[in-house]
């Protein structure tokens with residue numbers, strides 16, 4: 078692996094025994110894991126190409142325990158890596174050899190469901206899908222639905238600002254939470270937001286969302302819950318070319334329709350998904366658009382007709398609307414299992430996550446085909462088409478020497494192209510370690526320093542999840558220095574009145 | 575005071591360099607439509623953003639628009655209108671309330687104040703729509719964050735920090751917003767004669783139904799009586815807004831009417847333009863604007879709004895008018911003018927249920943001594959100050975606007 082992480086600090090390593098002893102004064106004995114055999118279970122997240130044994134794993138169960146651990150970490154100057162369910166695809170929860178892995182899995186309770194105010198207070202380790210399960214008997218659900226929703230935790234969702242196939246219409250994590258409780262490095266507990274809307278002063282809840290465990294540890298999340306739409310129906314639209322599919326997506330939105338879901342897959346992904354679990358996808362099409370329409374029954378029926386008509390106009394060769402809830406879910410099953418499905422033909426895959434202006438899709442896909450030939454690796458594409466978020470899945474074989482490096486280089490080329498056409502490195506999976514060294518393709522040194530100063534306001538010693546997101550670790554004291562140039566008055570060139 | 579019209583980031587850097595070298599703070603305005611929001615500022619010089627104008631990117635099919643921060647909002651609204659699109663978060667026009675020209679303001683000012691409107695509960699606020707920006711920080715650094723795409727977690731989401739920062743961190747020079755199609759049609763159902771508590775019960779129940787109501791509000795009779803001509807007045811009004819394709823609105827309307835027949839009687843319906851005008855009046859706080867009173871904005875959990883008003887009145891605060899938006903969670907409250915604006919009692923009532931109270935309209939001298947924004951607990955206040963210092967360590971930007979210590 079070509080990843081360089083901050084060098085483990087001798088002083089921390091030397092104090093390991095003392096640290097473990099102190100942690101066991103805070104937590105029950107078994108909640109502190111220090112044996113290599115057990116530490117193995119935590120050595121990576123879903124970006125499995127990078128592995129590292131943590132110094133120690135701590136499994137707190139209460140907010141005061143988290144607070145005490147964060148105070149201890151400050152006192153002993155130890156690093157901390159927060160971890161939810163460990164499904165990050167960017168290495169966000171990759172352990173550090175000289176850091177406590179703070180695993181939040183025991184924070185697994187739904188604390189309160191407040192239907193009247195349409196929100197729920199949950200602990201960060203609660204699985205995303207478990208929230209919807211807890212409220213579905215009353216017709217409610219939690220809208221953001223990452224494909225990993227059975228496993229991933231709401232704390233990790235906040236950490237990565239997770240999205241899902243319904244985010245085009247219903248928003249990302251950041252648009253669906255009302256409050257957070259967080260513990261700062263050093264142990265202070267801070268409440269951000271609550272059951273009301275909008276914060277006074279700076280929107281620190283918004284800042285925390287997508288901050289990848291670098292700013293504070295989340296110990297409670299207040300999420301919005303929504304009433305399920307009365308009706309939802311899916312449409313499978315197959316096209317003879319990728320461009321036809323992309324044009325269809327643009328045409329739907331140009332008509333003023335924002336579907337509940339609007340996804341696209343290319344041929345390799347279609348076949349992989351259908352092989353993995355038969356879901357009735359048209360295997361002879363070059364691209365497949367999955368469109369979900371929701372609302373009242375009459376509205377949905379009407380929109381199914383409108384969208385089908387648009388698709389025909391864009392050259393669709395296959396159009397199928399779901400006629401039952403079962404069938405709708407079957408349409409989604411293939412899409413939601415696309416990663417493991419592609420993994421099955423892999424044997425390994427690297428999932429990229431760039432977002433591009435939708436109009437650039439065909440250029441980017443063509444570019445990817447050329448890169449595929451150049452690097453000698455295959456690539457399948459699933460695409461949150463409505464919002465331009467692309468998931469190229471690069472197939473490689475970790476056991477084949479040189480394949481990992483090839484996959485990394487291919488991935489980097491794809492992301493650079495995304496930035497070149499006006500897009501970004503990551504739409505929902507986070508920078509983590511995976512895209513860390515590409516940050517300069519999108520940001521200037523000043524941009525990155527500005528972000529790092531925000532980090533310094535929370536964690537001046539870079540103890541929380543260091544080595545992630547930022548390509549270099551600048552010392553906060555240096556970042557804080559001001560260099561005042563000029564100071565010339567009275568600006569002869571600037572108009573005034 | 576001298577007003578400068580920088581045309582780009584470089585000009586701003588020059589102004590900031592002087593501000594830093596001479597320790598002379600500046601304040602930042604667009605069209606000045608919101609300059610009476612927040613605490614009075616201390617500034618030697620004024621920066622006017624109106625030379626940084628123009629829409630540089632508008633792609634209706636991609637739902638995105640980029641403009642100079644000083645671009646008049648009116649210009650943007652017109653442009654979007656031609657494509658059947660809108661800023662879905664329905665930004666408040668402070669003109670009527672603050673005694674300024676209506677429909678003024680710039681797109682940057684709207685971002686800096688995290689503007690929103692009655693559709694907030696469904697469509698979000700400016701914070702939910704700002705995709706990216708360019709700015710110059712109080713350090714004189716030109717920086718950007720975000721982008722022009724809907725989904726982006728590349729680096730911290732500094733757009734969230736900028737929305738609602740009231741120009742205290744950086745001066746925005748360019749903003750990129752997500753835009754959305756307008757609904758095909760809208761209609762509002764008005765139930766009359768409900769007391770506050772009963773109205774909150776109706777709104778709570780209605781927002782728990784799958785009818786996708788995009789706004790829910792309640793005006794006691796006195797506030798309803800102050801609505802502009804042509805809108806129903808007299809009795810109290812409880813209003814539910816439906817938006818979407820005509821087939822859908824018609825069906826949901828029938829369902830809502832049937833659902834509340836027993837509890838709330840037969841509603842009157844406002845269609846199309848009348849409905850739009852109604853919500854614009856609420857958005858802009860027209861029912862309280864003409865009172866000679868100080869005006870507060872309270873945000874609480876929806877079920878608590880009415881209880882908070884009850885508690886404030888029970889504490890003998892001379893309340894002269896109020897109404898509820900956001901299904902009860904947003905309270906606009908007018909009180910008799912006092913040097914302290916009755917802040918202690920109002921904030922105590924809000925704090926018992928959680929939320930915040932902002933003093934929106936009061937004279938400069940009142941806003942100079944009474945915290946305009948809800949005071950924060952110590953740890954949060956300290957963190958907020960550290961963030962301020964990371965962008966503007968010498969406090970040269972909008973000094974005093976949010977807090978007396980920066």
Ligand SMILES: Cc1cc2nc3c(=O)[nH]c(=O)nc-3n(C[C@H](O)[C@H](O)[C@H](O)COP(=O)(O)OP(=O)(O)OC[C@H]3O[C@@H](n4cnc5c(N)ncnc54)[C@H](O)[C@@H]3O)c2cc1C
Pocket residue numbers: 122123158159160161162163164165166168169170181201222223224225228229230231232233234235236237238239240241242289290291293294295296416417505506542
């Ligand atoms: C098969 C598969 C499909 C996926 N599909 C999607 C998808 O559709 N959409 C999508 O957005 N993502 C998807 N992901 C990525 C991943 O599931 C998400 O990023 C998810 O939000 C991570 O949650 P987690 O609980 O596993 O967090 P982790 O991986 O444990 O952590 C993620 C980050 O959050 C931080 N963190 C976790 N908990 C806390 C806490 N309590 N306090 C502070 N920081 C914390 C960590 O430090 C880390 O930086 C997928 C992953 C897989 C494996």
